[in-house]
Amino acid sequence: MPVSSFPPIFDGHNDTILSLTGSGFNPLPGGRSFFERVDNGHIDLPRAQDGGLGGGFFAVFVRPPETEDPAAEGEDARKRLTQRFQRPAEGWPEPMAMDYAQSKSLELLGRLFQIERESNGQCKIIRSASELQHCLDNGIFAILLHFEGTDQLDPDGFALDVFHQAGVQSIGLTHFRKNRYAEGVPMSFPSSPDTGPGLTDEGKELVRQCNARNILVDVSHINEKGFWDVAGITDAPIVATHSNAWEVSNAPRNLTDKQLDAIKESRGVAGLNFHVGFLRPDGEADPSMPLSVMADHLDHMVERMGIDCVALGSDFDGAVMPEGLKDASGLPALMKTLQDRGYDADALEKIANGNWIRVLRETWGR
Numbered sequence: 001m002p003v004s005s006f007p008p009i010f011d012g013h014n015d016t017i018l019s020l021t022g023s024g025f026n027p028l029p030g031g032r033s034f035f036e037r038v039d040n041g042h043i044d045l046p047r048a049q050d051g052g053l054g055g056g057f058f059a060v061f062v063r064p065p066e067t068e069d070p071a072a073e074g075e076d077a078r079k080r081l082t083q084r085f086q087r088p089a090e091g092w093p094e095p096m097a098m099d100y101a102q103s104k105s106l107e108l109l110g111r112l113f114q115i116e117r118e119s120n121g122q123c124k125i126i127r128s129a130s131e132l133q134h135c136l137d138n139g140i141f142a143i144l145l146h147f148e149g150t151d152q153l154d155p156d157g158f159a160l161d162v163f164h165q166a167g168v169q170s171i172g173l174t175h176f177r178k179n180r181y182a183e184g185v186p187m188s189f190p191s192s193p194d195t196g197p198g199l200t201d202e203g204k205e206l207v208r209q210c211n212a213r214n215i216l217v218d219v220s221h222i223n224e225k226g227f228w229d230v231a232g233i234t235d236a237p238i239v240a241t242h243s244n245a246w247e248v249s250n251a252p253r254n255l256t257d258k259q260l261d262a263i264k265e266s267r268g269v270a271g272l273n274f275h276v277g278f279l280r281p282d283g284e285a286d287p288s289m290p291l292s293v294m295a296d297h298l299d300h301m302v303e304r305m306g307i308d309c310v311a312l313g314s315d316f317d318g319a320v321m322p323e324g325l326k327d328a329s330g331l332p333a334l335m336k337t338l339q340d341r342g343y344d345a346d347a348l349e350k351i352a353n354g355n356w357i358r359v360l361r362e363t364w365g366r
């Protein structure tokens with residue numbers, strides 16, 4: 001396959017490390033190697049290179065233990081997982097235990113360091129915007145360590161310091177469900193994102209702890225009250241790593257126009273999520289969808305925020321992709337769709353990586 005003629009893509013969200021373990025959204029039983037091409041899942045190094053994917057936010061996501069079911073495979077496992085993200089009538093279950101979340105996080109982070117070590121210089125865990133730029137300029141695959149959910153963090157900030165020193169530079173306050181700090185929107189459609197209470201007092205303190213350490217705070221998944229709590233506290237650009245335009249698809253995971261306006265005002269970024277259920281105006285998790293729908297979301301986001309505040313946040317290895325973009329090797333088809341929509345070379349570069357580099361530099365200060 002030809003190498004992509006588009007600028008290298010840095011991507012705001014993937015669940016690849018969980019997928020490699022043989023767990024997560026669409027697992028290959030027994031797991032798979034990051035360095036070998038397979039048909040299962042969405043990212044491995046060969047497919048990333050084919051598609052011009054230069055790196056991305058790698059989510060360390062701890063599955064609630066009751067959703068782990070080693071016997072379930074394929075579609076079955078996916079249904080079981082997504083059902084757990086619909087809020088039961090009696091409310092969200094209690095958060096998972098911190099020691100469980102910490103041990104799982106250590107395993108997943110260790111696996112990411114293992115990839116870097118075994119890559120012979122082909123992959124690098126980045127800690128600054130300059131390192132990211134260097135990786136993209138030199139064809140080194142850039143890995144940004146990100147927490148999706150905060151069950152592993154104690155309210156005193158001790159674990160936050162340790163994980164930050166180890167390389168975790170970005171934190172999504174919650175996934176679906178709730179934890180000690182914040183509550184996520186449920187998987188439902190159609191729905192406003194205003195689905196529950198905002199941040200707890202400890203959640204507000206966690207935002208301040210992240211600000212004090214220049215750690216990026218990600219508002220994807222959080223409900224609307226939580227979003228406004230973050231917006232009122234943070235001194236950094238507001239970032240939604242993998243969320244779309246609610247006006248185009250009324251999923252609660254997407255961003256309303258008022259939220260997009262707040263992101264613009266803070267000079268933040270929203271990354272386009274490729275999950276068909278958050279893209280399609282009918283909310284169906286049906287892959288038969290033209291890529292032009294993705295351009296519709298970007299058009300809306302650019303109309304509200306301008307070209308400097310939009311990027312990509314695929315959700316590869318954690319979501320259902322459109323049939324025209326079945327994995328990382330299909331990224332040039334998306335870039336071509338955007339080019340056909342009228343995005344020029346300068347705009348495509350900002351969407352592909354420039355806006356992420358800017359917002360990371362402003363947030364991290366390096």
Ligand SMILES: [Zn+2]
Binds near residue numbers: 221242318
């Ligand atoms: Zn997510």
